Amino acid sequence: MSLHIRLQALGNARDTLLRQPIATALTIIALAVVFALPVGLFTALSNLQQLLASWHNQAQISLYLHDDASPQAVAQLRRQLQQSPGVVAVRFVDKNRALADFQRYAGMTAAIQTLGENPLPASLIVELNPLAQSPSSLEAQVQQWSHEPIVRSAQSDLKWVARLQAIVALGTRAVYILAILLALGAVLVMGNTIRLHIEQRRDEIEISSLVGATKSFIRRPFLYQGLIQGILAGFLAWLIVAIAFAILQGPVNHLASLYGTSFPLHALTVGEGFLLVLISAALGWLGSLVAVGRHLNNTVS
Amino acid sequence: MIEFINVTKHYPGRRHVLRELNLQLGKGEMALLTGPSGAGKSTLLKLLTRLEAVSHGTLRVAGVDLATLRRRHIPAYRRRVGVVFQDHKLLMDRTVYANVALTLQVAGMSARQLDHRVRAALDKVGLGEHWREFPETLSGGEQQRVGIARAIVHTPEILLADEPTGNLDPELSSEILDMFRDFYRHGTTVLVATHDQGQVDRMGVRTLHLAHGQLQEKA
Ligand SMILES: Nc1ncnc2c1ncn2[C@@H]1O[C@H](COP(=O)(O)OP(=O)(O)OP(=O)(O)O)[C@@H](O)[C@H]1O
Ligand SMILES: [Mg+2]
Numbered sequence: 001m002s003l004h005i006r007l008q009a010l011g012n013a014r015d016t017l018l019r020q021p022i023a024t025a026l027t028i029i030a031l032a033v034v035f036a037l038p039v040g041l042f043t044a045l046s047n048l049q050q051l052l053a054s055w056h057n058q059a060q061i062s063l064y065l066h067d068d069a070s071p072q073a074v075a076q077l078r079r080q081l082q083q084s085p086g087v088v089a090v091r092f093v094d095k096n097r098a099l100a101d102f103q104r105y106a107g108m109t110a111a112i113q114t115l116g117e118n119p120l121p122a123s124l125i126v127e128l129n130p131l132a133q134s135p136s137s138l139e140a141q142v143q144q145w146s147h148e149p150i151v152r153s154a155q156s157d158l159k160w161v162a163r164l165q166a167i168v169a170l171g172t173r174a175v176y177i178l179a180i181l182l183a184l185g186a187v188l189v190m191g192n193t194i195r196l197h198i199e200q201r202r203d204e205i206e207i208s209s210l211v212g213a214t215k216s217f218i219r220r221p222f223l224y225q226g227l228i229q230g231i232l233a234g235f236l237a238w239l240i241v242a243i244a245f246a247i248l249q250g251p252v253n254h255l256a257s258l259y260g261t262s263f264p265l266h267a268l269t270v271g272e273g274f275l276l277v278l279i280s281a282a283l284g285w286l287g288s289l290v291a292v293g294r295h296l297n298n299t300v301s
Numbered sequence: 302m303i304e305f306i307n308v309t310k311h312y313p314g315r316r317h318v319l320r321e322l323n324l325q326l327g328k329g330e331m332a333l334l335t336g337p338s339g340a341g342k343s344t345l346l347k348l349l350t351r352l353e354a355v356s357h358g359t360l361r362v363a364g365v366d367l368a369t370l371r372r373r374h375i376p377a378y379r380r381r382v383g384v385v386f387q388d389h390k391l392l393m394d395r396t397v398y399a400n401v402a403l404t405l406q407v408a409g410m411s412a413r414q415l416d417h418r419v420r421a422a423l424d425k426v427g428l429g430e431h432w433r434e435f436p437e438t439l440s441g442g443e444q445q446r447v448g449i450a451r452a453i454v455h456t457p458e459i460l461l462a463d464e465p466t467g468n469l470d471p472e473l474s475s476e477i478l479d480m481f482r483d484f485y486r487h488g489t490t491v492l493v494a495t496h497d498q499g500q501v502d503r504m505g506v507r508t509l510h511l512a513h514g515q516l517q518e519k520a
Contacts, residue, residue, distance in 0.1 A: 004411040207390050210350065212380035213407035
């Protein structure tokens, strides 16, 4: 089909939207808010995951070593651990260091000194990204490590990791449900808007049909209307999310500084932004397709 | 060009409007369709524009069998026909020019391609000067002429009109009907429904009288 027919339909769609600028703007804003909500939550969630992933010193596993482990064997195990998935860092704590730490924290210098000999084992401290693996596979990995010949025992607090992961999974699923519901809402908003346009233009549809317009000719301007509004709503939602994150950055900085760290918020990347626009364009198109399918058949024979 | 063979039409749950109706209208012929109100004149024309489907019988127009015509082929068929309505069915929020151009746009013609045809059609109905105006600012007769321009801009093989002068005074009616006779003289097949007996007598063309679901030739 030739380009000028599409351009004509596009011009027709644009004219219709501009003829009612306020109604059009309201539709686009409503859609943008509908899109901005789940997108904002997704983005917040991914920021949260990044924050949690940066808490690796809280997800530690201590592998206590036999006193007779050779330095080569320790070095080799350390390399092996470093290459395991989800491992952020591996620290070696030798016997002397362990004793010094113990004395510093426990303040039991006298008691230890009476033993004459350092009873504390050397250890490898493994720092993990708490979200990189499921708790069960993490458990299995710790099991495996604890059976290494030079490892005497392993100590870990994986319950904390399991709880954290459960919370993140819950949040993710909640946002998915919300996103699906709101996508449905967006389709309905678009569908209803297009339905009103179809009602307003019944005469035009009827006359076009009488002079030999095909169904696709009649449908096209309405579909383009949905597409245009979807695209504009996508960009607006992107803007809303970007502004919201910019506003939140100040308080987040303050909060992070109270914890003695810094945490730069990541709003949408350009790729994610265009994905958002693509999805909202598709939903706008879909909404008008539904409306056109339901309401055009009554008019066009 | 137009051929009804034993055509019967009834609306769902109603008695027959047309029964076993026969009609032959050759290429380049013109006929006026008369008959009392409710006789089925509009129904007969709606069969020809495929707004209604025949119930029984055969209806052939310009080589197209309308009884078996597929839904998706209806638009292409309609583009070969021109139709004028009593209430002219103009789009009030579009200019005269845009109303006439619509017929060519739906046929896929670009703005540049259709321009001289639209102007020629408006000249033919004497509205060349008014192309920029909106239908509201025109008189009833002028509005009807816009409707006629829209019906002939694509030079259809067949021109149909359902009481095109129903809302007009006698002088304007004559003007409009003379216009149809002009198209007929230039080779278009024309069928016009009217119940204006004065005009029928004046025109002196073939007249078909519809009553009790059947057609009668009038001298
Ligand atoms: N869509 C419809 N559904 C049911 N019955 C209809 C429909 N259209 C017309 N009829 C009936 O069919 C009969 C013929 O109607 P039609 O409009 O064809 O008559 P007409 O000759 O054009 O009358 P008029 O001179 O008043 O325009 C009438 O009895 C009318 O009530
Ligand atoms: Mg009638």
